[in-house]
Amino acid sequence: xxxxxxxxxxxxxxxxxxxxxxxxxxxxxxxxxxxxxxxxxxxxxxxxxxxxxxxxxxxxxxxxxxxxxxxxxxxxxxxxxxxxxxxxxxxxxxxxxxxxxxxxxxxxxxxxxxxxxxxxxxxxxxxxxxxxxxxxxxxxxxxxxxxxxxxxxxxxxxxxxxxxxxxxxxxxxxxxxxxxxxxxxxxxxxxxxxxxxxxxxxxxxxxxxxxxxxxxxxxxxxxxxxxxxxxxxxxxxxxxxxxxxxxxxxxxxxxxxxxxxxxxxxxxxxxxxxxxxxxxxxxxxxxxxxxxxxxxxxxxxxxxxxxxxxxxxxxxxxx
Amino acid sequence: xxxxxxxxxxxxxxxxxxxxxxxxxxxxxxxxxxxxxxxxxxxxxxxxxxxxxxxxxxxxxxxxxxxxxxxxxxxxxxxxxxxxxxxxxxxxxxxxxxxxxxxxxxxxxxxxxxxxxxxxxxxxxxxxxxxxxxxxxxxxxxxxxxxxxxxxxxxxxxxxxxxxxxxxxxxxxxxxxxxxxxxxxxxxxxxxxxxxxxxxxxxxxxxxxxxxxxxxxxxxxxxxxxxxxxxxxxxxxxxxxxxxxxxxxxxxxxxxxxxxxxxxxxxxxxxxxxxxxxxxxxxxxxxxxxxxxxxxxxxxxxxxxxxxxxxxxxxxxxxxxxxxxxxxxxxxxxxxxxxxxxxxxxxxxxxxxxxxxxxxxxxxxxxxxxxxxxxxxxxxxxxxxxxxxxxxxxxxxxxxxxxxxxxxxxxxxxxxxxxxxxxxxxxxxxxxxxxxxxxxxxxxxxxxxxxxxxxxxxxxxxxxxxxxxxxxxxxxxxxxxxxxxxxxxxxxxxxxxxxxxxxxxxxxxxxxxxxxxxxxxxxxxxxxxxxxxxxxxxxxxxxxxxxxxxxxxxxxxxxxxxxxxxxxxxxxxxxxxxxxxxxxxxxxxxxxxxxx
Numbered sequence: 062x063x064x065x066x067x068x069x070x071x072x073x074x075x076x077x078x079x080x081x082x083x084x085x086x087x088x089x090x091x092x093x094x095x096x097x098x099x100x101x102x103x104x105x106x107x108x109x110x111x112x113x114x115x116x117x118x119x120x121x122x123x124x125x126x127x128x129x130x131x132x133x134x135x136x137x138x139x140x141x142x143x144x145x146x147x148x149x150x151x152x153x154x155x156x157x158x159x160x161x162x163x164x165x166x167x168x169x170x171x172x173x174x175x176x177x178x179x180x181x182x183x184x185x186x187x188x189x190x191x192x193x194x195x196x197x198x199x200x201x202x203x204x205x206x207x208x209x210x211x212x213x214x215x216x217x218x219x220x221x222x223x224x225x226x227x228x229x230x231x232x233x234x235x236x237x238x239x240x241x242x243x244x245x246x247x248x249x250x251x252x253x254x255x256x257x258x259x260x261x262x263x264x265x266x267x268x269x270x271x272x273x274x275x276x277x278x279x280x281x282x283x284x285x286x287x288x289x290x291x292x293x294x295x296x297x298x299x300x301x302x303x304x305x306x307x308x309x310x311x312x313x314x315x316x317x318x319x320x321x322x323x324x325x326x327x328x329x330x331x332x333x334x335x336x337x338x339x340x341x342x343x344x345x346x347x348x349x350x351x352x353x354x355x356x357x358x359x360x361x362x363x364x365x366x367x368x369x370x371x372x373x374x375x376x377x378x379x380x
Numbered sequence: 381x382x383x384x385x386x387x388x389x390x391x392x393x394x395x396x397x398x399x400x401x402x403x404x405x406x407x408x409x410x411x412x413x414x415x416x417x418x419x420x421x422x423x424x425x426x427x428x429x430x431x432x433x434x435x436x437x438x439x440x441x442x443x444x445x446x447x448x449x450x451x452x453x454x455x456x457x458x459x460x461x462x463x464x465x466x467x468x469x470x471x472x473x474x475x476x477x478x479x480x481x482x483x484x485x486x487x488x489x490x491x492x493x494x495x496x497x498x499x500x501x502x503x504x505x506x507x508x509x510x511x512x513x514x515x516x517x518x519x520x521x522x523x524x525x526x527x528x529x530x531x532x533x534x535x536x537x538x539x540x541x542x543x544x545x546x547x548x549x550x551x552x553x554x555x556x557x558x559x560x561x562x563x564x565x566x567x568x569x570x571x572x573x574x575x576x577x578x579x580x581x582x583x584x585x586x587x588x589x590x591x592x593x594x595x596x597x598x599x600x601x602x603x604x605x606x607x608x609x610x611x612x613x614x615x616x617x618x619x620x621x622x623x624x625x626x627x628x629x630x631x632x633x634x635x636x637x638x639x640x641x642x643x644x645x646x647x648x649x650x651x652x653x654x655x656x657x658x659x660x661x662x663x664x665x666x667x668x669x670x671x672x673x674x675x676x677x678x679x680x681x682x683x684x685x686x687x688x689x690x691x692x693x694x695x696x697x698x699x700x701x702x703x704x705x706x707x708x709x710x711x712x713x714x715x716x717x718x719x720x721x722x723x724x725x726x727x728x729x730x731x732x733x734x735x736x737x738x739x740x741x742x743x744x745x746x747x748x749x750x751x752x753x754x755x756x757x758x759x760x761x762x763x764x765x766x767x768x769x770x771x772x773x774x775x776x777x778x779x780x781x782x783x784x785x786x787x788x789x790x791x792x793x794x795x796x797x798x799x800x801x802x803x804x805x806x807x808x809x810x811x812x813x814x815x816x817x818x819x820x821x822x823x824x825x826x827x828x829x830x831x832x833x834x835x836x837x838x839x840x841x842x843x844x845x846x847x848x849x850x851x852x853x854x855x856x857x858x859x860x861x862x863x864x865x866x867x868x869x870x871x872x873x874x875x876x877x878x879x880x881x882x883x884x885x886x887x888x889x890x891x892x893x894x895x896x897x898x899x900x901x902x903x904x905x906x907x908x909x910x911x912x913x914x915x916x917x918x919x920x921x922x923x924x925x926x927x928x929x930x931x932x933x934x935x936x937x938x939x940x941x942x943x944x945x946x947x948x949x950x951x952x953x954x955x956x957x958x959x960x961x962x963x964x965x966x967x968x969x970x971x972x973x974x975x976x
Binding site: 111155325334342343 | 601648658846
């Protein structure tokens with residue numbers, strides 16, 4: 062097992078190198094530059110914009126820039142943002158808690174809805190409950206988050222005036238009041254993201270469960286005289302969870318990566334909004350760092366999923 | 381003759397033989413405008429009537445929080461590094477310049493004891509130096525005194541290329557010398573009629589020497605105070621999260637009486653303009669939102685029975701169509717739109733004039749810009765004393781058709797006009813932006829009726845406005861026949877705004893297309909007018925030169941002005957923001973208050 066993990070980690074190194082190379086090249090080839098706003102500003106002479114480009118090394122060939130970035134990265138230096146002239150790691154760490162809180166809650170909400178509903182629907186396929194759950198799931202994942210987000214704002218903030226639609230990171234309250242406010246402002250974004258996720262996950266859990274529930278060993282368990290709950294939870298669910306674990310594991314990096322659209326709509330200062338604003342202002346070091354961290358997380362969680370399979374199903378052995 | 385008469389009159393006002401009102405009326409009779417007359421008096425040595433906005437609060441503080449919503453948040457808080465207005469706005473809460481601009485484009489003292497003038501000896505007669513006096517007793521937020529040493533340091537800091545300050549353009553060509561602790565002099569290389577650039581408004585914000593002295597030059601990025609401003613401003617720094625939030629609290633030792641009114645201030649960033657308008661006008665969650673680039677129709681709907689309204693300020697921002705004077709389809713030495721070529725269609729003035737007649741500015745205003753735009757025929761739309769009264773525009777498909785017929789452009793079999801085998805076909809490019817695509821459609825329609833075929837092209841803004849040498853779609857490469865965008869006027873003086881069309885700034889491959897004269901228009905008479913204006917100290921003659929320069933552009937149809945754009949903000953009904961179209965929204969933040 063330990064050997065397996067070590068081998069997987071070693072394999073990850075060249076693939077991460079490859080990913081970083083591709084990312085860097087694509088970003089370098091992408092049109093636009095971080096000093097675009099200066100060009101139309103008559104206060105900044107063209108020579109100044111040029112000098113800044115040289116200073117930040119934007120005029121060097123791509124491979125030189127890549128090697129420089131790689132060398133710095135291996136020493137733990139993530140570089141600094143062209144736009145805010147701040148270290149990239151501070152910028153990301155500042156945004157991380159908000160993203161973890163909002164997107165994490167949304168994922169938890171999604172799981173809390175998807176697993177019971179999916180399992181219950183699978184035990185009674187084509188019943189009224191299953192039909193309703195299916196219909197709602199289809200509606201749920203057909204509606205894009207930017208639409209439900211705006212709809213929620215119009216209904217809950219503007220018409221009813223119950224919830225704020227601008228997320229604030231510095232709530233001026235303490236104790237219980239602070240917690241209440243923190244929850245209140247997260248309700249809408251968490252709902253929007255969570256329901257969207259729950260919809261597709263419910264479908265997934267249901268079909269995984271349906272596959273398992275018809276197998277002989279489930280029938281055997283029933284024939285032994287075990288109760289319905291016990292059969293479902295202990296015998297069927299554990300095996301049905303394998304594809305679900307894959308799905309959740311691949312979702313985990315997204316928890317860190319933020320949700321670009323939803324964060325933008327509710328002005329949540331998370332990683333997603335950092336990424337989009339950096340992309341729009343061509344702030345390459347930040348875009349590079351965020352996407353690269355994302356890539357690392359994908360690799361890592363894939364490994365975790367593989368390890369979990371072995372625990373869920375002892376027939377799968379890892380070598 | 382006019383000049384002599386003016387001098388005599390100014391002397392009469394000075395001696396009290398003629399009152400200001402009579403003087404202004406005389407000038408109006410001579411065909412000059414009232415603001416211009418006041419300007420003349422100021423330079424002639426008569427103090428300007430103070431145009432301070434009324435400020436009602438009678439004590440400092442007690443106004444509660446002021447919540448501002450910028451749909452792009454500030455990303456840094458060092459005014460010398462500010463890449464856009466969002467950053468300047470954020471740092472302006474804490475840092476202050478010597479003076480700021482009011483709505484009419486007049487200077488108001490902030491850290492200066494008074495505005496330099498010829499009368500108080502601040503302005504040298506030859507226009508080569510300005511002496512500023514600082515307000516005594518001003519303290520930095522950390523209690524250290526503010527002196528002329530700080531001002532001199534800011535000049536040294538910004539002009540050092542290693543600092544990589546974006547304000548270097550303002551400071552690199554001047555010399556600043558300290559006279560005493562509260563007096564310093566700015567020396568210019570030549571006569572400089574517009575002297576109020578350095579140390580004024582957002583580019584003039586002063587950093588404390590004692591905190592930044594060790595971080596001048598290459599180490600500028602490492603200064604801890606880049607993220608924790610210590611200024612002289614009405615608000616003290618509390619917290620900063622790049623792109624998200626800037627927070628400040630009242631400065632109890634602020635140097636202006638009864639100011640500021642609010643106890644805390646915050647600028648929240650992010651999101652989009654429409655929802656920002658909602659948060660102010662409809663729900664009142666925030667007090668003020670900036671840069672409402674939202675269709676007027678939407679704003680009108682939000683305003684109905686809402687808690688806020690839109691506020692408009694007039695500057696000189698101009699949305700216009702530029703005509704390419706070179707040929708975008710012929711390549712010379714690897715360069716399209718080369719200055720060595722002539723545009724095959726626009727070399728005929730009739731075509732340019734016809735095109736100008738086909739821009740229906742009324743329709744554009746009515747259907748697109750609404751209250752945020754004014755129709756105009758001039759490229760230069762402010763301040764008042766520089767605005768030409770000689771230009772006019774009209775929309776007439778008949779006249780355009782007639783003009784083209786007379787010039788020999790006949791309708792061909794396909795309904796498109798042609799002459800000597802050249803068809804009247806244009807490529808019309810602009811950046812991707814709702815209002816611009818609609819304007820393109822309106823103009824294309826009119827052109828079609830007149831037998832001109834227009835092909836529309838829109839480029840992503842981040843590409844269109846970039847300085848990327850490798851990209852063919854930038855506005856400065858201009859690989860199209862006509863293009864449309866907006867040029868903002870960042871200060872109430874036409875020098876920078878008009879200079880760009882001087883022939884020495886033509887964009888070429890050689891200068892990496894960084895020349896600002898992107899229509900590649902060359903006109904000796906225009907060059908002469910600009911050169912003369914830039915060396916002219918007499919404001920009347922100087923204004924006359926700029927008016928002439930504007931008229932030459934109009935006569936030659938270099939650009940077709942589409943809309944004089946106003947700045948739009950959104951404020952809750954109780955807020956009294958002090959804004960100016962000539963500067964950033966927060967440039968007079970100390971004067972903002974709320975009325976019950």
